[in-house]
Amino acid sequence: MLIVIVFIITVGAFYLIHLLPGDPAVVILGTGDSPANRAKLYRQLGLNKPILEQYFVWIKNVVRGNLGTSFISQTSVWSTIKTALPIDVEIIFLSQILAFAVAIPTAMRSARKPDGWLDRILSAGSFTLLSIPSFVMIVLLVLFVAIKLGIPHTGPSSYISLSADWIGNLESLALPSFTLAVGSYVVYYRVLRSDLIATLQEEFITMARSKGISQRRIMWRHAFRPSTVALLGTAGVNIGGLLAGGFIVQYLLSIPGLGYTLIASIGRSDYLVVQGVVLVVSVGVILINFAFDIVINIVDPRISRE
């Protein structure tokens, strides 16, 4: 299944070029149009050959890690992606730690007394946050927090790489990570809360109670793990979504990750880079979902047995 999906993605990404109006060579070369480049592009994409053969020429290069060379920036597409990708990974990593760190304890508290005052507040809060798109969230954060606290928030120089200065790096990623964390938190809190409430109705929870163990232990040792299946499934989809949809945050805060690269390339009509990013992100999303499926099977032995 995985292989079939990846295959179809490569076909899709390959075919994108042919959606361009007119001669793809003219469009791709853009400002870099010259007889030498044109010959190179034809070699690279096999543009004069039948379309099926073009695909094989292209996929052979892709498998070798050669996504082509952009004729606009004159750099290899793969090296562009390689410098951008770690930034996405870091933002997603930070945001997920933050989201889970808040979502798990708050969902636990809510589920202990559903419809209690704390649950009502938390649920209403999550509901409101659910309705704030990430770009609105950023605007609000920049307006009301970043400007006041002097947190770097905009301009091309705002990103500081991890190797240069790790404190500065964390500072420069604070806003984007926080924004993504808020969106993730809402989803995780809601899913975990409703599953925990369902789990707490189960007979084995009453049995655990009859052992005379503490509420805390019942929540963490008995109720938590059986309630995480939907949470993990959601997390897989959500993290994939952050990789694919992180461009808004990156664009608004000038963080040069993959999403930023994507938008910049669309703006410059640098189609080979767009194609490369689409391919890498798509495959990445699939792999993330796949990885989470495996984790779910480990966490809940019921699933693999069915």
Added chain:
Amino acid sequence: MYVNEMVEEASVHNRPERKKRLGLLFWICVGWIALNLLAAALANVLPLQNPIFQNYASVNAGPSLHHLLGTDDLGRDIFSRIVFGSRVSIEVSLGAMVIGFGVGAPLGMLAAYRRGKFDSILSSVMYVFLAFPAIIATIAVLSFWTPRSLLKIIVVIGVASIPLVYRVIRSAAMTVATKDYVVAAKVQGATDRRILMKELLPNVAPIGISFLLVGIATVVTLEGALAFLGLSVNAPTPSWGNMINESLAILQTNPWLAIFPSLAMCLFLLCLNFIGDRLRAHFDVSEGKL
């Protein structure tokens, strides 16, 4: 649990016909959405300022009787731009959902009802497309498929939503299609058409409507995101996303420019989500199904 059994046992006897109330807030939200739809539909007839007329005499003006929410940096009326901007969000989301539900829902119901080869082939095709990251596919297609137009945006988002709608509707219909009364109707020789319309549809509809509301909210957000990338409608046509995007450049001098359209969008989404949530509770649809 045993208590539930006792309660169920008890309710079999006297069927109290408990009226579940949707609550005042629900109707306020419905009202707000209706108001938005109405304003968007009638924007041309309403006594609104021209949303693209640039009045350099009053730039970045505060709220006044003439300009209810003030003007932007080009002297355009913000209130009128928000109303006209809502048209893009509403057109795109409704249009995309027409495509998504128009194709996905009947296919999902048919697959659940027919089962067998039809279902397994269709479902595996849908599964493959479902695994595709829809956002990135949308962006990719829109950025290559030039020149852009509102119709193309609707088509791309609509097509991308088909597998999602298909999955939700199919699984909802599946639980109904295996129920005894559907099997009984089949045995009694009811036509397929009749079973689909009379038995499946009424049971699938609540889930479908809840999902439709979630879908509209998602597309509104997505359209906003596309506007940031310059992949939505072109300036000077206003859309909520466009307005927020344009406001960023002068965020510090005139924050209202960002806040008003953001507020309009968030209120719209909040109401949609709330209506969907109340309906789910009303029809006892678990959140996991969406």
Added chain:
Amino acid sequence: MSTERKLLVVKDLATTFHTPSGPLAAVGGVSFDLNQNETLGIVGESGSGKTVLSRTIMGLQPRNNVEVSGSVLLNGFEVVGASEKEKRSIWGLEVAMIFQDPMTSLNPVMRIGKQIDEILRVRLGMDRQAAKAKAIDLLDLVGISSPAERYNVFPGELSGGMRQRVVIATALAGSPKLLMADEPTTGLDVTIQAQILNLLEELKERMQMSVVLVTHDLGVVATRTSRIIVMYAGRIVEMGSTREVFARHRMPYTRALLEGSPKVSNPSHTRLLAIPGRPPNMLNLPKGCSFAPRCSFATDRCREERPELEAASEPGHTFACWNPLPVKERASA
């Protein structure tokens, strides 16, 4: 009655659930006691409140929307009105419960050994090694073969009968003085049922426990209990020594229950008599005797006035009925 020290004294116990459709009196006016080392049977149809009663005795009723009144004195501890925290001190060590359905009462994502030794480690403070050794002993005790390997399996890898043995081992881990067995064999095959019941009886003797055996099946309690409580619609309708109740029951409902369970003495293919009618609507109980609508002896008085428990000829035997069955020797089951 005997002068032995009472392990359990229940007085006027009532459990009411607040449901969306109004209050539901699941248990009402229940009083009885239990001696050390005695086995008591609680019998009734499903929905008669016996499960709620057994949980209320432990104080294990749901936490929300429940009201409990009366008194449950368990080895000197007043359960009614005690906080969850106070009740935790007796749960597992003084009183433990074997749950109805072994398919749902074990945590599906926790290895069974961990579920058994949880009490040992958390409540008795044993270290990991000692607790594991004790848990393996317990698995062996309840008749699970190769216990050391089974310690590490998940509940889903075991059959229903094996899982119920694990549930029993878990209940026994804290060496409780009182074991509440709530339909311990309902979900199991007939042959397994007998095995489990015999195991319980054997363990009760070995560990010097008192047992409350809750069941809908009079056949189960006939030979294994010294006394029986028959419940209907949340109330005790007849109570007495097992022999007496089987031989000289006075309440028509008890007879109906007896006729509904197969007996060895019956000639084969004897038709079992089902009790006519349906169990009562607990939200809207009839004014008089709850059983009246289904009772062939019912009179206007039965429909108007609720009978209280009254003493029969033998001490300790009581019943609640306006038109009791005549006393005559019957063949015991």
